[in-house]
Amino acid sequence: xxxxxxxxxxxxxxxxxxxxxxxxxxxxxxxxxxxxxxxxxxxxxxxxxxxxxxxxxxxxxxxxxxxxxxxxxxxxxxxxxxxxxxxxxxxxxxxxxxxxxxxxxxxxxxxxxxxxxxxxxxxxxxxxxxxxxxxxxxxxxxxxxxxxxxxxxxxxxxxxxxxxxxxxxxxxxxxxxxxxxxxxxxxxxxxxxxxxxxxxxxxxxxxxxxxxxxxxxxxxxxxxxxxxxxxxxxxxxxxxxxxxxxxxxxxxxxxxxxxxxxxxxxxxxxxxxxxxxxxxxxxxxxxxxxxxxxxxxxxxxxxxxxxxxxxxxxxxxxxxxxxxxxxxxxxxxxxxxxxxxxxxxxxxxxxxxxxxxxxxxxxxxxxxxxxxxxxxxxxxxxxxxxxxxxxxxxxxxxxxxxxxxxxxxxxxxxxxxxxxxxxxxxxxxxxxxxxxxxxxxxxxxxxxxxxxxxx
Amino acid sequence: xxxxxxxxxxxxxxxxxxxxxxxxxxxxxxxxxxxxxxxxxxxxxxxxxxxxxxxxxxxxxxxxxxxxxxxxxxxxxxxxxxxxxxxxxxxxxxxxxxxxxxxxxxxxxxxxxxxxxxxx
Numbered sequence: 001x002x003x004x005x006x007x008x009x010x011x012x013x014x015x016x017x018x019x020x021x022x023x024x025x026x027x028x029x030x031x032x033x034x035x036x037x038x039x040x041x042x043x044x045x046x047x048x049x050x051x052x053x054x055x056x057x058x059x060x061x062x063x064x065x066x067x068x069x070x071x072x073x074x075x076x077x078x079x080x081x082x083x084x085x086x087x088x089x090x091x092x093x094x095x096x097x098x099x100x101x102x103x104x105x106x107x108x109x110x111x112x113x114x115x116x117x118x119x120x121x122x123x124x125x126x127x128x129x130x131x132x133x134x135x136x137x138x139x140x141x142x143x144x145x146x147x148x149x150x151x152x153x154x155x156x157x158x159x160x161x162x163x164x165x166x167x168x169x170x171x172x173x174x175x176x177x178x179x180x181x182x183x184x185x186x187x188x189x190x191x192x193x194x195x196x197x198x199x200x201x202x203x204x205x206x207x208x209x210x211x212x213x214x215x216x217x218x219x220x221x222x223x224x225x226x227x228x229x230x231x232x233x234x235x236x237x238x239x240x241x242x243x244x245x246x247x248x249x250x251x252x253x254x255x256x257x258x259x260x261x262x263x264x265x266x267x268x269x270x271x272x273x274x275x276x277x278x279x280x281x282x283x284x285x286x287x288x289x290x291x292x293x294x295x296x297x298x299x300x301x302x303x304x305x306x307x308x309x310x311x312x313x314x315x316x317x318x319x320x321x322x323x324x325x326x327x328x329x330x331x332x333x334x335x336x337x338x339x340x341x342x343x344x345x346x347x348x349x350x351x352x353x354x355x356x357x358x359x360x361x362x363x364x365x366x367x368x369x370x371x372x373x374x375x376x377x378x379x380x381x382x383x384x385x386x387x388x389x390x391x392x393x394x395x396x397x398x399x400x401x402x403x404x405x406x407x408x409x410x411x412x413x414x415x416x417x418x419x420x421x422x423x424x425x426x427x428x429x430x431x432x433x434x435x436x437x438x439x440x441x442x443x444x445x446x447x448x449x450x451x452x453x454x455x
Numbered sequence: 456x457x458x459x460x461x462x463x464x465x466x467x468x469x470x471x472x473x474x475x476x477x478x479x480x481x482x483x484x485x486x487x488x489x490x491x492x493x494x495x496x497x498x499x500x501x502x503x504x505x506x507x508x509x510x511x512x513x514x515x516x517x518x519x520x521x522x523x524x525x526x527x528x529x530x531x532x533x534x535x536x537x538x539x540x541x542x543x544x545x546x547x548x549x550x551x552x553x554x555x556x557x558x559x560x561x562x563x564x565x566x567x568x569x570x571x572x573x574x575x
Contacts, residue, residue, distance in 0.1 A: 151465070151466065151467070154466075154467040155466050155467055155470070157467075158466075158467045158470040158471065158474075159470065162470065162474050165474070360563070361562060361563045361564060364471050364474065364475060364561075364562075364563045365560045365561070365562055365563075366560075367467055367470075367471055368467070368468060368471060368559055368560035368561070369560070370465065370467050371463075371465040371467060371468045371538075371559065371560075372538055372559060372560065374465065375509070375538055450558075451557065451558045451561075451565070452555065452556070452557050452558070452565060452569055453545065453555060453556045453557075454554065454555040454556075454569070454572070454573070455548075455549045455553060455554060455555060455556070
């Protein structure tokens with residue numbers, strides 16, 4: 001009985017057998033029920049199952065008996081011993097791994113899947129963290145480089161601009177001094193400006209021209225006077241003729257007296273002497289007259305020559321004076337034109353100076369962009385550093401959470417070590433700027449209030 | 456003409472301030488932060504200080520406070536020239552003893568007017 005139970009238990013521990021029996025019985029029942037009554041079908045099925053069970057049991061016994069054909073067969077022949085051996089053989093071996101249950105397998109597979117997905121997510125997270133961390137570092141370097149380059153460039157622009165403006169100011173000042181010099185007032189009669197020079201020159205040249213004209217007038221008057229003198233010399237010539245006529249008559253009278261004296265003889269001798277004296281006087285009178293005429297002729301010749309010269313001179317003077325006056329007027333007008341041009345240039349230079357002053361103001365305002373831009377760029381560093389710090393802490397926390405899990409994530413150690421270098425990079429930045437202050441600067445710039453306020 | 460100290464960490468800002476003030480004949484000396492400004496002012500008297508607020512080493516507000524503690528600079532006009540325009544910052548400046556507050560970017564004419572006013 002115990003052997004039977006043991007065998008039954010052995011058989012029941014073999015589920016495949018029962019499964020086969022149940023399936024066979026089911027098929028047999030299903031096949032016969034349409035053709036025979038149900039109890040006959042059931043009986044037939046049970047018989048078939050029983051037959052199969054007996055056949056299977058027998059076949060199994062034959063299989064199990066096979067190893068006993070060796071040494072063990074010789075050790076015992078009793079059924080009890082054999083059954084014990086069979087029981088030993090059928091009991092689960094410690095060397096064979098137990099096959100897990102299906103649910104356990106499924107649960108394990110799901111856990112594996114989850115783990116793989118988690119690993120994949122972790123890998124992606126690490127990758128993203130790494131890339132953003134590196135990008136933030138690159139951005140920080142680029143921003144600092146931009147700030148530095150802009151500062152250098154602005155410094156150069158500002159210096160050049162300052163030099164240009166200083167030179168332009170000197171140039172404008174010198175031009176103005178030069179031009180304003182031509183517009184200044186005269187002092188102590190000495191002309192200080194082109195305008196004054198024109199005025200003084202005009203006055204003096206006009207004065208000179210007037211003098212020349214006056215001299216020319218005088219010459220004309222002198223010519224007229226000379227005409228009068230010449231007429232008077234001609235009158236003197238007439239008088240001399242009268243004198244000569246009187247002398248001739250006197251000489252004739254003396255000759256008559258001499259004749260009459262000769263006729264009276266000795267008594268007329270004295271009278272003859274008187275007559276000779278009278279004749280001598282008449283002759284001398286004639287001689288004087290001739291000499292006067294000669295002198296008069298010389299005077300007349302001289303006067304005539306002087307008259308000619310004076311006429312030529314007065315005509316030339318007048319012509320020259322008129323020419324000078326004309327030239328002076330022309331020159332004065334030309335100089336006045338130039339002076340007007342100078343005044344216009346001065347005015348234009350003044351206007352340009354005002355325009356330059358306005359442009360300078362605009363440039364000075366615009367050149368301050370570098371300061372404002374640098375502050376805004378520096379302000380961007382702090383949020384970026386925050387991002388990198390947050391990434392670093394998150395990665396550290398992740399790493400601490402499950403070190404075994406992160407072991408499978410490639411490149412994890414390098415990444416974390418790089419993230420650990422972040423404080424060093426930050427220290428370098430903080431040497432140049434205080435990010436907290438920079439951030440305030442940026443926020444501050446967005447605020448409102450008066451541009452200038454005196455407390 | 457007056458001697459004016461300009462304090463700003465940005466070189467181009469110092470250049471622009473100097474250029475503007477030099478154009479009307481003021482003498483300008485420069486410092487890049489509050490600390491350098493204090494060193495420069497030791498044994499030297501200036502008529503006006505124009506300082507930025509946000510600077511490394513020593514900020515503008517601290518500089519104003521330090522200067523107001525010195526007898527020589529108790530009444531010297533100090534103008535803050537900064538990008539900061541919040542009321543709270545202005546109040547800090549006022550309390551510290553600043554004379555006025557100018558928001559960047561400054562207009563040269565405006566700056567010269569303010570300088571003329573505070574110099575009397």
